[in-house]
Amino acid sequence: MLKSGGVVIPMRLNTDRSRIVYDKLNFIFPLNADLDKLGLIPSVKPFDDGICRLLSILSKALLNNPESKKYSDIAAFAFWCRKGNIELMKKERVLDLRLGRGVVLHIAPSNVPVNFAYSMVAGLLAGNINIIRLPTKSFEQVNIICDTLISVLEMEEFEKYRDFVTLVKYDKDDEINQYLSSICDVRIIWGGDNTIWELRKVPLKPRAFDITFADRYSISVIDSEKYRMEENPKKVAQDFYNDTYLFDQNACTSPHFIVWVGQERTIGDAKEMFWSELYKIVKSQYKLQPVQAVDKLATFYTAAANMDIIEAEMPDNLIIRAKLNKLSEGIEEYRCQGGYFYEYSAESLEEIIPIINQKYQTLSYYGFDKQVFKSFIGSGLKGFDRIVPIGKTLDFSLYWDGYDLISTLSRIIDIL
Structure with missing residues (x-):
C-alpha cells in the first residue's frame, strides 16, 4: 500500500x-x-x-x-x-x-x-x-x-x-x-x-x-539470412518476447507486424526457426486469458474481411500469425494484444515505405547495419521516431x- x-x-x-x-x-x-x-x-x-x-x-x-x-x-x-x-x-x-x-x-x-x-x-x-x-x-x-x-x-x-x-x-x-x-x-x-x-x-x-x-504502431524487420545463420536464435526470440509479451503488446513500442527481408527460401527457414523458438518461450512464460483468445480470433476475421491475409499454421492460438500476401494501407487499424502478429516477406526494406504513416513509432530490427537505416530514412519516411535493436524497444530515452x-x-x- x-x-x-x-x-x-x-x-x-x-x-x-x-x-x-x-x-x-x-x-x-x-x-x-x-x-x-x-x-x-x-x-x-x-x-x-x-x-x-x-x-x-x-x-x-x-x-x-x-x-x-x-x-x-x-x-x-x-x-x-x-x-x-x-x-x-x-x-x-x-x-x-x-x-x-x-x-x-x-x-x-x-x-x-x-x-x-x-x-x-x-x-x-x-x-x-x-x-x-x-x-x-x-x-x-x-x-x-x-x-x-x-x-x-x-x-x-x-x-x-x-x-x-x-x-x-x-x-x-x-x-x-x-x-x-x-x-x-x-x-x-x-x-x-x-x-x-x-x-x-x-x-x-x-x-x-x-x-x-x-x-502509435510499431514493427520489426528481420534479415532472414542473418537469422538463419544465428548461433543463438533462442536469445533473439527471447528479446522479441520481452518487447511484446511483457506488456501484452499494449506498449506503443511493442511490435505488431514483422517484415522478413531476403529471398523466399531463406525467409521460410528463418520463419520456422523463429516461430518455433518463440512458441516454446511463450508456452513456458505466458498465460493467455480466454478473453484474449477470443479477441485475437475476432481481430483476424475482421482483418481478413479488409485485407489479403491468411493464417499461418501454429500449434494453438498462443501465437496468431496473419500472413499478408500484399501490403495494405491501414494495417495498423487491425491490431490486437496477447500475441497477434502480421508478417510480410520483402526483398528490401524499401518495399514497406508506401504504407508507413505518422502512426508508426518504433522500428526494431535484427541483422541490419545502422547505415542501412540512414539511407532508409533519407527516402522520405512519413513515420518512425525510433529505430532500435530487437530487445530494446522498451528502453526509455530522453529522445522520445x-x-x-x-x-x-x-x-x-x-x-x-
Missing part, C-alpha cells in the same frame, strides 16, 4: 475553485500539497546536481528493495536512472543557459505501470516542478516506486525538492482537468487519441503548450516520439 494511505487532505486553499477540486483529488504526496503555490517555486537548471543525486539515491533504493526484484519494469527503470547513466545523458548535451519551464502536468497512461516514473524523471531532469497523475488502475509497481520515492524525498538533504513532485490520483473529471491545466506551463499527455482530443479542449495559459504521446524532452521541457535564455 502507499504510505499515504490515499488520504484526501485539502489544505490552504486560495480560491473556491481549488477548494472544490481539492475535495476530489487523492493526494499521494505530499499530503499537504498547495497546488496554487507551485507556480511560485523557481525552476532549476537541467541536470541540477541535487536532482541528479536524488535520482541516484532513488535508483539505489529501488535496486536494493526486495519487492522491486519481482518486477522487471521496476528494475529497468531503476537501472536507467542510476548515477552513471544520468551523467552520460548529461555529457551528451550542450545545456547552454537553460531553466525548466515551470510546472509540468503529467497525465500518465493507464495500461503501462512504470510510464509515469519515466515521464516524471524527464520533467525533473529538465528542471521543472511536476504534478503527476498516477494510473487509476491498481499496479503494485506504482506503489513500490511511489513508496520508495516518498522515502527519498523525506530525507533531510532533499527538503528543497519536495515541492518538485506532487503525486495524485483522480478519476476523469472536467473540473479537475480545467484547474490543473490552468496552473501548468506544459501538459504532457500519455494516452489514446480520444484522451488527447478531450484534454485539448481544456485551455492552457497563453504561453503553455502540450506534448502529446498518442496511439521525435521530441528532445530536455530541450522541449526547458527554455533557453539568450544573452547578447
